[in-house]
Amino acid sequence: MEHFAKNCKDGFEFCRKTSSTVHHFCFMKDCKEMDEGNSTTVVVKGLTSNGLIYRIRQELLKAGIQVTAMGPGFISIKQPALLSRLDEVLDAWGIDLLDESESQLIRRTKSALQYSLEQQILPLRGLLRNLSEHTGCPYYQLSSLFLAVEGVTLGRYVLRQRLDKAIERLTYTNGSVSEIAHQTGYRDETHLALHVEAERGLPIAHFLKIRTARFSTYPNRSYELFAPSELATGS
Template sequence: MATLKLHIKNMVCARCNRVVTEELEQLGYQVLKVSLGEAEISSADNNFDINRIREALTASGFELLDDRKTQLIEQIKLAIIELVHRQGEADLHINTSDYLADKLGMEYSYLSSLFSAHEGITIEKYLILQRIERVKELLVYNELSLKEIAYKLGYSSVAHLSNQFKKVTGLTPSYFKEVKDKKRKTIDQVQEK
């Protein structure tokens, strides 16, 4: 039985994993493993119809990645999203460059220049945008104070979080929390203005 590993763009949540699994199973493949940005499938007849897979995934809002550099960009994004959502669970002072280099097994300088050239934004700016979206999410849930959110996301202070939040959104966190009508973006849609 042959297996195939697929790299998939816009696969950023548990719901995405379920949708991709369903799409691949409907095509007759056995899904061996699904994680953010990846799926591994097998075929009883050892044949994989990449065009049918691509069409099915595209119809559900995903993109099959063929190019190695594009796959690496997607892995960087997923690693950053994972880092932002894991902060607070472990060491809050994780060095992003070390984290990415270790996670992806490549020099950070290469990852950084590739990401910037491909996305038109630095890894650091992308990380800031992801953190701000996470702050918005936590503010909307209204379960943590601003001080607790700052601590959870590794900000040095509430003032640092507030300044960065205002710089990105144009609003203070307090005002955002008060109005809550500023639409949040899904994590795969976060990009610089």
């Protein structure tokens, strides 16, 4: 098995050449979403559990590879020159690098989902159908890819993103619960409340209380000025 690399639009292209096939993988440099340092981020399939992430991190350290960030579906390293060694370690554990076409498909799907959550009011089935049509990829294929990369099916991933959007609006806008439920594709206020409590273990009243406290402290501050990261900390 032979490895080689060259520059490409998004970072550089790393190739694995076997006797009959050349596999192409496009990696991003300085990926701000994954790591703040000067790192190279690779997207992988099969790295989904915390136990496996811990074991792989230990194996990479033994191989002399400096890991700057690591989580379900991705690894960021400091030394792009060691990508061939990284590939060998992952291959021994049955973990595959995401090839260029799969990476593009994941990015297009996530981008289309964010647009839909911001601009359209669709129930879950409508969202999933819209994503499949936008990417030109059958749902079962998209779902299998998300399961391999994110550790959850596409349907589950969409549910989480939709709920995050609803909680963001509950906390940072002055819309009613009924309006926000409608805006984010839930049937009604009760439907949204059930999902919030099931997924977060908290009643909707908890997030409305945060909203009240924020608007009391900053009565003239608009929704756009609140940092999204504040939602996670509740500060």
